[in-house]
Amino acid sequence: xxxxxxxxxxxxxxxxxxxxxxxxxxxxxxxxxxxxxxxxxxxxxxxxxxxxxxxxxxxxxxxxxxxxxxxxxxxxxxxxxxxxxxxxxxxxxxxxxxxxxxxxxxxxxx
Amino acid sequence: xxxxxxxxxxxxxxxxxxxxxxxxxxxxxxxxxxxxxxxxxxxxxxxxxxxxxxxxxxxxxxxxxxxxxxxxxxxxxxxxxxxxxxxxxxxxxxxxxxxxxxxxxxxxxxxx
Numbered sequence: 001x002x003x004x005x006x007x008x009x010x011x012x013x014x015x016x017x018x019x020x021x022x023x024x025x026x027x028x029x030x031x032x033x034x035x036x037x038x039x040x041x042x043x044x045x046x047x048x049x050x051x052x053x054x055x056x057x058x059x060x061x062x063x064x065x066x067x068x069x070x071x072x073x074x075x076x077x078x079x080x081x082x083x084x085x086x087x088x089x090x091x092x093x094x095x096x097x098x099x100x101x102x103x104x105x106x107x108x109x110x
Numbered sequence: 111x112x113x114x115x116x117x118x119x120x121x122x123x124x125x126x127x128x129x130x131x132x133x134x135x136x137x138x139x140x141x142x143x144x145x146x147x148x149x150x151x152x153x154x155x156x157x158x159x160x161x162x163x164x165x166x167x168x169x170x171x172x173x174x175x176x177x178x179x180x181x182x183x184x185x186x187x188x189x190x191x192x193x194x195x196x197x198x199x200x201x202x203x204x205x206x207x208x209x210x211x212x213x214x215x216x217x218x219x220x221x222x
Contacts, residue, residue, distance in 0.1 A: 004152075008150065030209075031209065033209075040198070040216070040218070041215065041216065042200060042213035042214060042215050042216050043153070043200075043213050044213075045210075045211075048209065087152055087153070089152075089153075091209050096141070096204075096207060096208060096209055097143065097155060097158060097168075098209070098211070100152035100153040100154075101152050102150065102151055102152045103150075103151070103152050105150075
């Protein structure tokens with residue numbers, strides 16, 4: 001089976017930087033997704049990491065360490081609209097279907 | 111305008127009634143998926159279909175049924191056998207043999 005763990009909730013201040021961690025235990029790991037989900041809406045794709053290292057996309061960056069079973073999503077210059085749930089999801093084995101973590105609810109306050 | 115749609119956005123039903131949630135896509139994708147999301151939880155896979163006239167159970171298929179008669183459509187029926195049907199239901203689609211998934215806007219089902 002697969003086990004994906006991420007913090008339930010985090011708070012941060014507008015303009016600051018926040019790092020959301022995700023650890024996973026899977027067999028035959030292929031890659032890791034990050035999605036953003038605002039309350040009552042569909043998840044939207046943020047990143048997909050296959051190789052070790054940091055990938056940067058504007059204010060958002062995602063990091064993967066395959067050997068440590070660890071990923072993080074880094075959000076810079078936080079804005080109020082970044083308040084949302086951030087879902088970590090891993091794909092493994094021969095399946096194309098990701099297994100989702102419970103999500104981290106990020107609250108950005110002024 | 112290409113995309114994936116779910117209707118309605120909100121749905122209310124009485125306990126003991128079956129209810130069918132709609133999911134339609136015009137992205138010409140082969141694969142379609144149904145997920146359930148409960149408060150404070152991630153997405154859990156109910157059913158998926160990789161091709162027309164074929165579908166597979168996901169992790170929590172009990173109390174649900176699906177059909178895939180057309181490539182564009184993948185309706186989900188929540189039956190009276192589902193013990194805890196109130197949830198947010200998300201449909202997704204993606205190319206065959208690909209990790210990409212595109213989500214619909216979701217249907218919030220409330221059963222009382």
